[in-house]
Amino acid sequence: MDGQARTPSGLPPASSLRYSLAEAQPLLQSSTILPPQHFSGNPLDRTYDKRRKFDGTSKQEEVSLVVVAAREVCIRESPGAGGSASSQSGAFGGAAGGGQNTSAGGASVTAAADLQALLLSATDPELDLNSESICLTWVYGDVAYQLPLYLLGQDRTERWTFALDVSDCRSAFLDFLREGCGLGSGVALADLRAALPQLSRDAAAIAGQATSLSQWHQSHKFCPRCGSPTAPVESGLRRQCVSEAGHKQYPRTDPVVIMLVESPDGRRALLGRNRKFTPGMYTCLSGFVDQCESVEEAVRREVFEESRVLVANVAVVGSQPWPVGRYGGCELMLGCMAQARSYEVLVNTDEMEDVQWYDKDELRAAVQMYDNAAAQSASAGGAGGAGGGEGEGVADAPMSVAQLQEASLEQLGFFIPPPLAIAHHLIRTWALHDGPWFPPGPPTPPAPAAAATGSAAQAEDGAAAKL
Template sequence: MSRLRSVTTTLVQTLSRLGGSTPTPHSNLSRMRGCRTFMEDQSFTGNPLVRGLRRGATLETALRSPGARFLPVSERRVGVDPDGGLAWLTPGSLAGAGLRLDPGAEHLAAQGEIKLPLYTLGLDREAWHFAVDVSSLGPEAPALPRLAEVRSLMPLLPTDQLAIAGQAVALAQWHAAHAFCPRCGAPTRSAEGGARRQCQGDAAHRLYPRTDPVVIMLVESADGSAALVGRPLNYRAGNMLTCLSGFVDQGESIEEAVLREVAEEAGLKLARVEILGSQPWPIGRGGSCELMIGCVAKATSNDIDMDAAEMAIVQWLPREDVRKALKNSGSAASPLNGGNGAGMPFFLPPPYAIAHHLLKSWAERDGSWFAEAQTPALARI
């Protein structure tokens, strides 16, 4: 309870430093949930669908609804139309794509009696939306829309469409990875429109989609003039520098995970940790769906002791250098935007990553994020 009070206090203090009132809220979240956040809109948020089957609806009645829509999905790819938006199939267009609807089953049928898993995404007004996993279709696949990697669509799709695409690929990947029960090894099947999987060997064994929590933190130097950035050894994005991050362990709080990860990767102790916001990340490592929990922290010293077995580089970046690099993060020269990085000694994450917004929130301030008088000791790791 004391830690909860501490977190609540720091959030209130953050609001006070930002001018005594809440910042401009996330447009979609504020409208739908009454939420207010400390950062700008994050990619994969703002999903307009009311998720899953609700208010007594069944999969059969949802599939029979005239406005039903189906989004083809294959691993981390989704169907896109010629204009670059999501390509939805309707009950009337299924036949043209070589697909058949069986309202009593949790799949669509394709040529050769191939069964394509069907997962409920949610309801938008009167239209039910579904993801259809077409991964099992071979080279003789029916005439489906073009499939594109969700990552490549991040700077292109409107916020609401990107959120739906992320939900669709995350759900399909989770189902594909759990064809067998982890407790007894028996086959599993999709149940309740894809809301879970049911073990066919033991009725008590039920599986539900999971999300892996990840802390990502902007660590401020002891004097408040620089931000800690780094790059893991296995990072594929060339000379990009970003905030440190890591998975939350079992039985570990968010704050404890921040303390541990910074100590492990940079050898630094922290005086303060604040939670700023979060971003769903449905294209996580190994096909997982992650929840990026954005934090800001204060280092007790500037003496970095990097773990060379995990990190390629960890360094302090002065505020002015962060500001300049943020201006270039959306540049076509950035490797993350298809460029070759020419003329860029390093680059920071693009605006569709929460790391960009953590760095931006910090860099826009002229002084330290933390008031000097507020330094309760948190450095216990």
């Protein structure tokens, strides 16, 4: 960018043809209240127009393949061992490279694991990057697998990066990586949710994109409009059905609202738990956004459904991509602060085991448990977790998390989720904020049950009157 005019903010002018979003990323400050969350901050440049221009390559350039199988991603323990791994010869004529290259040197030195990507020459005969459905041919015994590739973007060295889906031959491919590529038993296909605490922020974001995209392809093999088979097109950026109509489908993300509900007096917050949670864990209420529903409406509806508490003000304060969603989908968590207009809680036992108000002091103590563990971990030499943020050090020590949660349960009677989840940051941000988050509202309406009956009756009256 040298020699180009710069704006006072230090950013190059938008008219610059060489402007790269990935390059500018570190200069772009987030205006949200919550800090950047895990799974965000993907270092790949996935500007859509740039990815669409990928039309195969005949150049002697290197491409990087992130190996995935459903929600599993190929990782290598201890990035310190990456040098030896990347010096091994790959089976495709290229090198089986260390994940630190995939993340363009952005991996945290404290991460206990990193992505194990495959580095291949773009002209490798096993690679087909010039068809609509790009793939890697892998021969194992008598079987030739056509393993699908999906374009993810370009890393900071402008190297094209792809997801390589090995779901059809998971175990055999893992054996091949360990023995055929000489990467040894330190390489594994690990569930992304379980591996998250060990991964650097860059690696987690790339892995989230890779597993989400390949799972979407796996689950959209038939056209929802006409039932015809579909096939990947544009290097896996979307799918298209084989009928004459050629219906297009694009990777989907499901929006989820997750909210810290503040009591009308600003002194308490509403947390709940469902039966599937680890015993003792209480967290923010959440739920999927319905069709044709605003974020504010979704927050009010979900809180009412789960607790019968009425919500007035809603403010979005941050977001988190969540590629390890409940039903195998990729979710986008929309983090909100919400102001209740009522106190009475009636737990919807179909959905929740318990919902209750917590005092600010109780939540401060629950947050403090994580900070104490992080400080302890730091003084023991295991400091500075991925991202280096508050309480983040704990993310690198899963045992410490389990121990601190046990201690929290013993001392406080509950614990809150770890910093990997946006719920932790909603609770932390609210608990450490002095005074009410929202200015006091008008007097609270009648008790929720009465209010619900009343509003339903009014709505019916209104409908009847119109008819």
